[in-house]
Amino acid sequence: xxxxxxxxxxxxxxxxxxSAPAQASAGTGKKSRDPHRIxxxxxGAGGLELATQLGNTFEDxxxxxxxxxxxxxxxxxKPLLHEVAAGSMDANANQLEYVAQxxxxxxxxxxxxxxxxxxxxxxxxxxxxxxxxxxxxFPQREIGYDTLILAxxxxxxxxxxxxxxxxxxxxxxxxxxxxxxxxxxxxCIRTQNRLDETASTERPxxxxxxxxxxxxxVELSAELRNTTQVLGAYGLHHLDPRRDIHITIIEAGPxxxxxxxxxxxxxxxxxxxxxxxxxxxxxxxxxxxxxxxxTASGKRISADLTVWAxxxxxxxxxxxxxxxxxxxxxxxxxQTLQTEIDPAIFAFGDCASCPWPESGKSVPPxxxxxxxxxIHLHRELQRYLEGKPLRPxxxxxxxxxxxLGRFNTVGNLMGKLVGGSLLIEGKLARLxxxxxxxxxxxxLHGFVRMMLDTLAQWLRRKTVPRVKLH
Ligand SMILES: Cc1cc2nc3c(=O)[nH]c(=O)nc-3n(C[C@H](O)[C@H](O)[C@H](O)COP(=O)(O)OP(=O)(O)OC[C@H]3O[C@@H](n4cnc5c(N)ncnc54)[C@H](O)[C@@H]3O)c2cc1C
Numbered sequence: 001x002x003x004x005x006x007x008x009x010x011x012x013x014x015x016x017x018x019s020a021p022a023q024a025s026a027g028t029g030k031k032s033r034d035p036h037r038i039x040x041x042x043x044g045a046g047g048l049e050l051a052t053q054l055g056n057t058f059e060d061x062x063x064x065x066x067x068x069x070x071x072x073x074x075x076x077x078k079p080l081l082h083e084v085a086a087g088s089m090d091a092n093a094n095q096l097e098y099v100a101q102x103x104x105x106x107x108x109x110x111x112x113x114x115x116x117x118x119x120x121x122x123x124x125x126x127x128x129x130x131x132x133x134x135x136x137x138f139p140q141r142e143i144g145y146d147t148l149i150l151a152x153x154x155x156x157x158x159x160x161x162x163x164x165x166x167x168x169x170x171x172x173x174x175x176x177x178x179x180x181x182x183x184x185x186x187x188c189i190r191t192q193n194r195l196d197e198t199a200s201t202e203r204p205x206x207x208x209x210x211x212x213x214x215x216x217x218v219e220l221s222a223e224l225r226n227t228t229q230v231l232g233a234y235g236l237h238h239l240d241p242r243r244d245i246h247i248t249i250i251e252a253g254p255x256x257x258x259x260x261x262x263x264x265x266x267x268x269x270x271x272x273x274x275x276x277x278x279x280x281x282x283x284x285x286x287x288x289x290x291x292x293x294x295t296a297s298g299k300r301i302s303a304d305l306t307v308w309a310x311x312x313x314x315x316x317x318x319x320x321x322x323x324x325x326x327x328x329x330x331x332x333x334x335q336t337l338q339t340e341i342d343p344a345i346f347a348f349g350d351c352a353s354c355p356w357p358e359s360g361k362s363v364p365p366x367x368x369x370x371x372x373x374x375i376h377l378h379r380e381l382q383r384y385l386e387g388k389p390l391r392p393x394x395x396x397x398x399x400x401x402x403x404l405g406r407f408n409t410v411g412n413l414m415g416k417l418v419g420g421s422l423l424i425e426g427k428l429a430r431l432x433x434x435x436x437x438x439x440x441x442x443x444l445h446g447f448v449r450m451m452l453d454t455l456a457q458w459l460r461r462k463t464v465p466r467v468k469l470h
Contacts, residue, residue, distance in 0.1 A: 035065040036385055039124060039145035041114045043070035043098055045078055046349035046370030047151035049443040053378040055107035064385060066106070067143060069126055070098060071113035076174050077440050078153070079367050082216060084177035085307075086223035087184070088405075091174045093460060101444065112138055114152060117321040119342055124148065147344050147384070149377065150318070150331060154350035154365055157313035163288040168211065168308035171220070180307065184208070184224070187304045188231055192239045205244045209293050209303040211285050212310030213251030214258065218268055219403050220309060221247050225275045226405030248278040248301055250293065252310070255281055259364070260400050260412075263423055267410045268402055275407060285310075312365060314351045326353045330362075335392035337377060348373040356395050363395045368436060372396065374443070401433040409433045 040051050051068035058064040074095040076084070083089035102109035112126025122145055129138040156170035169180050187206045194204040208224060210217045228241040239245070249256065249272070256272075256279060257265040272279055284296040288308075293301045314329040323339050324332045331339060331347040333354050339345045348354065349370035354363045363369045376393045384390060401411030401424075409429035424432070441450040 035061070035063055036146045037065050037067065037144060038147045038149065038381065039067045039069065039143055040149045040151060041069045041124065042151035042153055042349070042351070043068050043075050043109075044151060044153045044349065044370070045367045045440065046374045047149070048075050048096075048098075048101065049371065049374040049440065050149065050151070050377055051107045052101060052105045052444050053374070054381065055102070055105040057378070057382065059106040065108070067108045067110060067145075068098065068102065069110040069112060069114065069124070069143065071111070071127075071129075072173070073098060073111055074174070075101070077367070077437055079437070081171050081174070081177045082220040082223050084174060085171050085180040085184075085220060086227045086405075087181045088223060088227050091178060094457075095174065096444070110141075110143060112141065114150075114317055115140075117148075117323075118142075119322065119345070122146065122148075122344070145344075147346065147381070150345070150347040150351055151349045151370070152315050152318070152351045154312040154314050156308055157311040158308055159311060161285055161288060164211075164285075164308055167288045167290055168306040170308050171216070180305070183305055184228075188228070188236055188239060188245070191244060192236045195238045195244070203244060205246050207302045207304050208245065208247045209301055209306045210247065210249045211288075211293065211306065211308050213249045213253070213256030213279065213281065214309065215260075215400070215402055217249050217251075217307075217309040218256055218272065219405075220307065221249055221272065221277050222275060222404035222407060225277060226407065242276050246278070247276075248280060250283050250285055250295065250301070251279065251281045252284040253281065257402065260402070264400065264402065264410055264412060267423075267425065268404065271404050271408055271410070275404070312350065318351060323347075326362075328353070335394075336380070336390040337373060337393055338390070346377065348377060354393060354395075358394075359397075363393075364397075367440070368398060369395055371436070371439060371443070401429055401436075403430070403433050 038054060040047050043051060047068065051066055054064070054066045058066060074097055076091055076095045080089055080094065084091045098109040098111070110126060111129050114124055115127040116125035123142040124145065125140065125142050128136050128140045131137050155172050158164035158168070169176065169183070171177050171180060191204050191206050210221050224247055225241070228245045231239060231241065255262070255265050256269055269279055283299065285293055286296050287294040288306055291303060293303050293306055295301070318331055319325055319329050323345065324341060326332055330351055330353040333339055333347050333352050335355055337346045337348050337352065337354060339347065350365040354373070356363045372395060373393055380390050399412045401409055403409045408425060410425040411429055411433070412423050438450055438454070441453055445453065
């Protein structure tokens with residue numbers, strides 16, 4: 001009901017032109033009687049934090065109105081998806097309903113996928129939303145904006161590899177991750193049944209192939225080893241996880257974790273070897289088949305389940321909006337996170353290419369970058385509405401941490417405090433790994449609720465199975 005009312009409101013608003021152009025209404029916020037309408041598209045790691053913070057700031061303000069649009073009705077912090085895929089996290093217990101967050105933090109939520117932008121009329125178009133039976137819930141509609149902020153993240157890039165789209169699973173959304181988990185559990189049960197029946201000396205096994213030895217592939221492989229080890233406790237007694245569940249990572253580059261420092265990659269590779277996970281480097285995947293992965297060197301690797309974790313691209317819609325994009329399709333923005341051709345349009349997070357002058361590259365597509373940009377925009381948009389000049393965003397690389405499930409965490413910390421870069425692992429690294437998610441929760445709910453949520457999760461872990469089986 002809440003959503004329906006909001007949609008009627010938005011439709012009514014979109015019938016009239018948005019308030020004065022950004023530069024004119026920003027400045028005083030008083031030249032137009034309508035509040036300055038800030039529309040954020042994409043409620044992910046960055047967008048939801050920004051909508052929440054702006055909603056809190058402009059609660060009851062006549063000067064600004066905050067609208068968040070997302071194609072989905074619920075949010076789960078994306079770096080947790082590999083835990084959902086491996087079954088060590090129950091997505092239902094950790095997802096956040098956008099409408100509830102909107103109500104608590106004084107912004108509006110509109111469900112729908114961004115499909116169009118009309119810069120002249122300052123409107124975006126959201127596509128129809130259907131239920132599971134394909135029946136329309138929300139119609140296609142236009143929403144007017146004074147300031148538009150794009151934060152629609154990224155999706156898996158199969159690089160046109162034959163068969164990848166059909167046979168490899170991506171882990172971009174909660175439903176992708178749950179689909180993978182269901183297939184994993186089914187494959188384990190089937191193999192256990194075959195083990196019980198077979199008289200042959202050749203033991204059947206579950207072959208899992210992960211394409212891509214970046215952070216996602218490495219973390220997923222360790223998490224899978226972690227959860228498959230406890231399957232025996234839930235009835236799959238005849239399955240020997242180490243022997244019967246075979247995990248292989250295939251990486252095209254000379255080593256795993258290419259963008260991270262060499263010592264982290266070496267340490268991670270050593271730990272993966274200890275977990276019985278095969279790592280093939282320098283192997284370019286040329287085709288994905290129903291039950292096998294083929295490589296350029298002529299290898300054929302059996303696969304009951306293939307996961308593609310080898311690269312990202314931005315959603316196709318960005319290239320159709322008439323905004324400048326780079327080779328990856330990311331919207332090119334200046335250091336103020338504005339597009340050069342239209343200062344009323346901002347973009348940040350994975351979908352944007354923002355300069356990082358200190359490194360000569362652009363800001364990397366990471367949750368920590370989206371988090372920092374959300375904090376920056378929250379501050380700067382208040383100045384923008386007061387007509388003050390925007391200050392540039394400066395990305396601070398705090399280092400990288402790789403979680404190897406409950407087995408270990410390894411990474412480096414960056415910054416002046418640690419004298420440049422410091423290699424860490426073990427409990428301290430694990431604590432810091434989780435702190436990024438805790439920061440996200442603080443941005444969404446405040447410190448007290450984050451602490452309560454942490455306690456609730458800890459208690460829940462004592463009362464539910466360690467692996468989600470159904
Ligand atoms: C398995 C995994 C593990 C990761 N681990 C880490 C990690 O440990 N540390 C780290 O820093 N980063 C990690 N990342 C990367 C991190 O998740 C992303 O960099 C981060 O989520 C980007 O934030 P964002 O706000 O730009 O986009 P997202 O968080 O992806 O959010 C995008 C939002 O836009 C919505 N959306 C998409 N298209 C549309 C559309 N057309 N219309 C409307 N809404 C749309 C989506 O539903 C989503 O809610 C990981 C990623 C994955 C997949």
